Amino acid sequence: MPTRLAGVSESTKLVATDPQRLLVIDGHSMAFRAFYALPAENFSTDTGQYTNAVHGFVSMLLTMIRQQKPTHVAVAFDLDTPTFRSLEYTEYKAGRNKTPEEFHGQIALIQKVMEAMNIPSISMDGFEADDIIATLAAKGEAAGLDVLVVSGDRDAFQLITEKTLVLYPKKGISDIPPMDGDAVEAKYFVRPEEYSDLAALVGETADNLPGVPGVGPKTAAKWINLYGGLPGILENIDSIKGKVGDSLREHVEDVKRNRHLNHLLRDLELPVGFEAMTLERPNREAVEELFDALQFNTLRKRLFDLFGDDPQDAAEEVAVPEHELLKDAKTLQAWFTAHGAQLLGVHAATVGGAGGTDVVGLAFASNDATAYISLEETDEATEQALAKVLSSTSYAKAVHDVKSTYKLLKNRGLELAGIVDDTMITAYLIQPDRRSHELPDIAQQHLRISLDASDAPANGQLALDFEGPDLATPAVRAAHVVRALSQHLAGMLVERGGENLLKELEMPLSLILADMEMAGIAVDTAKLDELYDDFTSTITQATAEAFEAIGHEVNLSSPKQLQVVLFEELDLPKTKKIKTGFTTDAESLADLLVKTGHPFLVALMAYRDATKLRQTVEGLRKAVAADGRIHTTYAQTVAATGRLSSLNPNLQNIPVRSEEGRRIREVFVVGEGYETLLTADYSQIEMRIMAHLSEDEALIQAYMDGEDLHRFVGSHVFGVEPEDVSSEMRSKVKAMSYGLAYGLSSFGLSKQLKISVDEARTLMKDYFSRFGAVRDYLRAVVDQARKDGYTETIFGRRRYLPELTSDNRQLRDIAERAALNAPIQGSAADIIKRAMLGVQEGLAEAKLKSRMLLQVHDELVLEVAPGELETVEKIVRERMGAAAELKVPLDVHVGIGKSWQDAGH
DNA sequence: CGAAGCGCCTT
DNA sequence: TCAAGGCGCTTCGG
Incomplete structure (x- = not known):
């Protein structure tokens, strides 16, 4: 059922002879429609911002653009400020329900999306969106445009003409045809230009404009047709008989007021012209950023599909110079001689995906050339030539995630030096609260390049059928992108004052962290097993006691089942409300215990404590490597404040507060060949x-x-x-x-x-x-x-x-x-990072074997080699104390012991 | 199988 | 209704 607007051209391509089409949207009214059409609880970001109205609005807009193919789009919004209507009639729109809490902020977000899509949002002090829309319709028609108004407000019907249609969504956003004059007449029995007369008589509850009691649309339409509109009715007001006639005469002032107020102004001085409403491609970067924040992934795809701006298309535009395969020392040296004066993007190819630990090849990218060297079968001479260029500071290299690359190469006996940029860290310093700083994500955001592992091209010409997948091409592509990113981000970083942090703090720290990760910390696995058994028997006992107390079994790890036990079966006092009912968290359980003394609570709390500890122990047990040590990984680009985080396993949240928990710290011990552990922490930093x-x-x-x-x-x-x-x-x-x-x-x-x-x-x-x-x-x-x-x-x-x-x-x-x-x-994070550089430097200068193992935000754990204790302690105290010049001294507390527990606090 | 929700450990 | 994190378990839905 082609509507006139859409029906003019069924062809997908707009040609110059097609009439220009203006799509005008009533922002608030459509936002509300969307809000009530989509359940808020299903649309929220992890920051708690609801996005259902935004989602619905954007979805509707995309549908409209796809179906109607407008050449111009604008969105009109109301302001909170008074309008001439509310000033003339203080009751105007009074009595409306307060906007729901979940709606807050969504209008602003919609406007941000509009901005990113290069669609103007128009609002005017003293006027309503409806007036803006009416003006746009009038001016649009005058300029020869077809106009489609999307509004949930029936007042818009008065705008309908030969060239202006109104889309009045029934409920939600459904696929209904726009209303034209005939449609209005079929529904209300009056022409569009008379609709305001009808509304004035009938009244509009949404605007708090009461009409004539007893007069509905039927009666109003009858009068309008009989007398030729409201003026005719008023002229003949005395000849209208019956109760409704009396009612009309009694409320005639209301009718006049209504008619005055529902008349839309069509001659506002709009702040933007039609040029600004021309539908253009969205600002890709802005949309990406915004949709990242809003967590709109399907909409993102729909949007870019609609504008023919698919990431895959963009990816085609990246021209990666064809790579040269460096097969031997000679070709390698020649390539570096020819291209090594430029900044080089470097990327390691690994097997086993991102978590791979074995480097199988290295890709290099200069400004105009790329190269790849396979590391699977290299001869001695090639290995040496490669080692030389990798460790040489004469070759300036940019990598993404230098820590991983450094470790990968070090595991293969290759030293990496001359790193001048780590695009992962650079991107982090520019935007520390991004969720991901993975290369594909950063490339997507900043260069609009798709770099997914999945789309590694299976290009025939280079794939060597007998030698498995083509590892070179994706690696080369990554190296090329890293180089491009490095150049792209450099200016942004300088602008944001982060260059020094990158070069003097984060990048040097990266290498220290790599060493710490590789060193790991020794664990007493026997003690670990013993702890596991201890906690297990506590769990067994607590479980039995818990079941005994309520007379049946239940999954004590299931908050949902616990709610049933606590608040239904036992009918204990209700705790704090949460999404799924009432909380069963430790604090509330303790409260309940005080109030009721129920033995189930005692057992449950014991169960909770013991399972938590056993989980920690089990996690550690699984993390012990072949060398009998646990190697955590430090994430340098996760915490938005600049802190490190630790994962696989997390060694920054090992229990310390409870007696039982501290036993876990006893399993972290000094390793073979070392004398003791040393902990050093800042007091009250x-x-x-x-x-x-x-x-x-x-x-x-x-x-x-x-x-x-x-x-x-x-x-x-x-x-x-x-x-x-x-x-x-x-x-x-x-x-x-x-x-x-x-x-x-x-x-x-x-x-x-x-x-x-x-x-x-x-x-x-x-x-x-x-x-x-x-x-x-x-x-x-x-x-x-x-x-x-x-x-x-x-x-x-x-x-x-x-x-x-x-x-x-x-x-x-x-x-x-x-x-x-x-x-x-x-600042605390900066200071301990500086301290780590200092300690490392101090240890190196003194040529000590002792080494840093862990960092826990304000604490360092070191492993001290025999005979070095005194020197190490001195270095640590000095360097940590000197990491910043504050108006107060930095106090450092040092502890010594065979285990982390013994050395600590 | 992944995401959401809950709960809990650290600084 | 107190910041920054990581992670295990259950439950639910695709």
């Missing part, structure tokens, strides 16, 4: 950074004097002598001090300390009255971040927080807390 950044004289003085900080703060807050600060007071103050850097609220503090909100508020007030500079600093950080769009650490590491200006309060609050925390956590 974040508080010290807070003192430094806030320049609070009192705090600084306390640290200069080497006071017990929490005791000192406690004495000020509670107004007692330091020696009279009770342990309770001290712990309150400690919780507060740390909480402040996280944007702690009085509510949060009250919950943590189990005190009243009032008490918490007083505590904070007293704190800030003594340490006013801290409060001033915290305020200033957020203000500055809002202005700049980013926060910065002492060493210039930036974190961009666009959500600081979001309309969505929840998102804004989250961003504000991140803004408070990022400079502090991030």
